[in-house]
Amino acid sequence: MKPPPFTYHDPRSIEDAVALLAEKENAKLLAGGQSLMPMLNMRFVLPDDVIDINLIDGLSYIREDGDDLVFGGMTRQRDIEFSDLVARRCPLMKEAILNVGHRQTRNRGTYGGSMSHLDPSAELPSVSMAQDAIITVQKKGGSRDIAMADFPMAYMTPSFELDEMVTDIRVPLWPEGHGYAFVEFARRHGDFAITSSAVLLDVDGGGKITRASVTVGGVGPSPLRVSAVEDGLVGETGSVELFTEVAEKCREIDAMEDVYAPAWYRQHLAAVLTRRALGKAFSRAANGTEMILR
């Protein structure tokens, strides 16, 4: 297997990269290469031009900006894994990143690349959905922000245009003491998950849930927020019975079917993993109580 012939470009600035994107009709951006390179090797994609953005300075960073963390599009998954800032302020992402491929792929793979590829069970898009991230995309002559809720357009298709590139991802943070959990089921460690569940909870001094975010990955064409579960949690006091009952609503999600798993199995996993994630998140919340849900 060899990549098909293409013309290679290695721009040194975002401006040069987006100018190339505007000019070339059938071009692909090469970020960490952990998805595009296999697709080139297998000739699933046949671009005339490959625009390598690895040599652009200033696209890889993790910055604290008020109550947000801002990530450059070329920030490597490895840098997220080893960031104290991420571990402290965005523990859901830290827990999720350990499920992203293997060390060898996290050394190269990027946040912006994962968002652009938008695999339905990829961890970083799920975390971005859970945290209501805002994605900045740039094209020749301007940039715009896309809310994560509007970012997926279809299966593996983000809503930005072909002449736009992801430059940064802004992740709003939850207050200190929030509960979090990322749980997934994959056939082998490091494989794409069949289904995942990402949960964030705010819990008040009386054990009452004041805010909830529940996202399932791998079930629909893109990561999905499950508002039926979220609505069933807010205003309630966390308990094994509550979490067991509301997680069942995941069985009503319209689920994908493919060679790996039928729809009913994904719905089942979504309910089980969400139940476990809720218990884990509530246990971790500063005002929560320890509980284990099987």
Place this chain on the structure above:
Amino acid sequence: MSDRRTISVTINGETYEREVETRLTLADFIRHEVLLTGTHVGCEHGVCGACTILLDGQTARSCLMLAVQANGHEIMTVEGIAPNDEEMHPLQQAFQDNHGLQCGFCTPGMLTTLIEFLGDNPDPTEREVREAISGNLCRCTGYQGIVAAALDAAKRLQGRAGA
């Protein structure tokens, strides 16, 4: 017609300058241009781990990089692990002593992966070793010998560091 570039890549301390097609993968560059065939190519889409090399000290799948992307960088392949032609690296010796290989196809990827891992985590648990090599497929050993070798190597390397 074909898109070509001249690149300069340092592999195991030696610098190689070659004109290559831009679509050439780093794995094929190492094997076919530099003729270092210790790096093995299994799946060619980033799943088997046999082609793992160290790029500036960090592991990467060489089938998932273009050779042009290694321009100006330092690479270590399995040929660069042993200190010289006579001696083996303690990790290699541990593989031999613990039956960490049979056919040897996955071995270069296992060794490069474990070089980085043991550098970051000099005293790992068995579980951590298994997770570290979860991106490397072996069809012979059932992994037992490899895990034993990695744990043994960690002890040997620590002993060496302490001496």
